Amino acid sequence: MAVLLPLRFRILHLMSTKETGVTSAEIMQELGSDYGKEKQFKKKAMEGHLISMRALGLIEVETVNIDEKDELITSYKISEFGTGRLKYLPQAYK
Amino acid sequence: MNTTERLEKQELRHAKSGLGFGVVSGMTWGLSGVIMSIAFGMAPFTEGASLLVAPLVGAALHDGFAGFWVFLFNLFNGKWREYGRSLRTKPGMMVCLAAMFGGPIGMSGYMLGITLAGPSYALAITAIYPAIGAILSVIFLKEKIGVRTWIGILLSIMGVAIVSWVPPAAESFPYFYAGIALAFLAAIGWGTEGVISGFGMDMVDPEVAVGIREATSFVVYLVAVIPLLLGVVGYQMFFGAFTTASIGVIAMAALLGGGSYICWYTAINKTGASRAMALNITYALWSVFFSWLLLGTQITPTLIIGGLTIVAGAVLVGANPKELINLRKV
Numbered sequence: 424m425a426v427l428l429p430l431r432f433r434i435l436h437l438m439s440t441k442e443t444g445v446t447s448a449e450i451m452q453e454l455g456s457d458y459g460k461e462k463q464f465k466k467k468a469m470e471g472h473l474i475s476m477r478a479l480g481l482i483e484v485e486t487v488n489i490d491e492k493d494e495l496i497t498s499y500k501i502s503e504f505g506t507g508r509l510k511y512l513p514q515a516y517k
Numbered sequence: 518m519n520t521t522e523r524l525e526k527q528e529l530r531h532a533k534s535g536l537g538f539g540v541v542s543g544m545t546w547g548l549s550g551v552i553m554s555i556a557f558g559m560a561p562f563t564e565g566a567s568l569l570v571a572p573l574v575g576a577a578l579h580d581g582f583a584g585f586w587v588f589l590f591n592l593f594n595g596k597w598r599e600y601g602r603s604l605r606t607k608p609g610m611m612v613c614l615a616a617m618f619g620g621p622i623g624m625s626g627y628m629l630g631i632t633l634a635g636p637s638y639a640l641a642i643t644a645i646y647p648a649i650g651a652i653l654s655v656i657f658l659k660e661k662i663g664v665r666t667w668i669g670i671l672l673s674i675m676g677v678a679i680v681s682w683v684p685p686a687a688e689s690f691p692y693f694y695a696g697i698a699l700a701f702l703a704a705i706g707w708g709t710e711g712v713i714s715g716f717g718m719d720m721v722d723p724e725v726a727v728g729i730r731e732a733t734s735f736v737v738y739l740v741a742v743i744p745l746l747l748g749v750v751g752y753q754m755f756f757g758a759f760t761t762a763s764i765g766v767i768a769m770a771a772l773l774g775g776g777s778y779i780c781w782y783t784a785i786n787k788t789g790a791s792r793a794m795a796l797n798i799t800y801a802l803w804s805v806f807f808s809w810l811l812l813g814t815q816i817t818p819t820l821i822i823g824g825l826t827i828v829a830g831a832v833l834v835g836a837n838p839k840e841l842i843n844l845r846k847v
Contacts, residue, residue: 426601426602426605427598427602428602428606429599429602429603429606429608429609429720429721429722429725430599430722431719431720431721431722432606432608432720432721435720461595461596461598462593462594462595462596463594463595463596463599463722464595471531472722474527474528474531475531475786475787476719477528478528478531478532478787478841478842478843478844479719479786479844479845480659480843480844480845481719484524487520487521487523487524488520489520489523495520495523495524495527497524504845508719508720511606511607511608511720512606513605513606
């Protein structure tokens with residue numbers, strides 16, 4: 424995988440490889456080695472991507488909890504509609 | 518409050534901010550247009566060899582500068598690497614396609630419509646673009662549009678028609694019907710742009726999408742529109758502009774234009790293409806306001822009635838944000 428995917432596309436791709444939902448913190452951890460040095464790779468931005476992608480129907484909420492700091496922890500999984508969009512993945516990611 | 522309610526609240530806040538971006542996109546586009554009209558009153562744009570040269574060269578310079586400003590913005594926020602990555606994917610190429618519809622077709626049609634048919638008619642006709650876009654977004658993006666939203670879109674369009682419908686000016690427009698046709702072409706171009714870019718932005722960051730959009734449009738102007746439609750005189754005016762004060766004015770208009778585009782694409786992504794478009798056409802109202810503020814244009818009763826109609830339409834479009842939580846029938 425020489426060339427990185429656009430971050431948003433990569434989030435969708437990551438979810439397609441998981442059986443269960445992932446939280447923004449888990450996504451940050453998994454993709455940190457590839458995108459971690461970039462200024463766009465921030466918790467708030469990641470959450471914004473996820474909320475937009477959910478509203479657009481690409482991903483779904485699996486569970487929602489509150490952590491010890493009283494912050495909302497949402498776990499998302501790819502939707503059927505989002506899975507359909509994976510056909511636009513470059514060959515190297517299929 | 519339980520967790521589901523908190524999540525809903527978070528999602529609502531996100532959706533409502535999208536509505537805000539839609540309104541700001543209209544405001545900045547209106548101001549950008551007023552500043553562009555100041556530039557068009559300066560050399561070299563007043564010395565055009567034909568009616569076509571200044572509007573098209575102006576549009577090219579506008580999109581070029583806007584692309585530059587947006588790139589600086591993306592450089593600052595750490596998204597510049599996303600340009601290359603996005604362009605290697607199909608959704609990224611869709612954004613380029615959206616750029617063709619929005620720039621060389623939409624913007625050219627708009628600028629030429631203004632020149633050939635006068636700003637009032639051109640503005641009124643291009644403002645139907647949200648209706649075209651809404652129909653396309655129902656078909657291609659599966660967007661959900663309720664009756665109230667449709668009424669809101671139609672009211673906004675009516676309001677724009679009222680705002681810009683002044684009796685024909687004393688000086689005649691010999692190419693009036695060509696101008697009307699071009700304004701229609703612009704409406705089709707912009708409606709299509711919103712839907713195609715909305716599709717691309719499922720997987721491309723909106724701010725990166727705008728950067729690609731402006732840059733693509735600029736390149737197409739430079740290598741296709743100017744040489745094919747204008748020839749040498751086009752390039753003469755293009756480069757001539759850099760030796761005059763007008764270039765600074767265009768750079769400023771493009772700063773607002775680029776910002777407007779970021780707001781518009783962000784709104785499309787957060788609240789759906791149809792709503793973002795309906796809020797974007799408030800630019801007709803804003804341009805009246807800024808013309809009054811900066812150029813001393815008089816406010817007439819039709820402006821006030823039309824303005825209130827636009828606002829009423831915009832309020833209907835965003836009245837029930839709960840609908841915004843699920844934007845599509847998927």
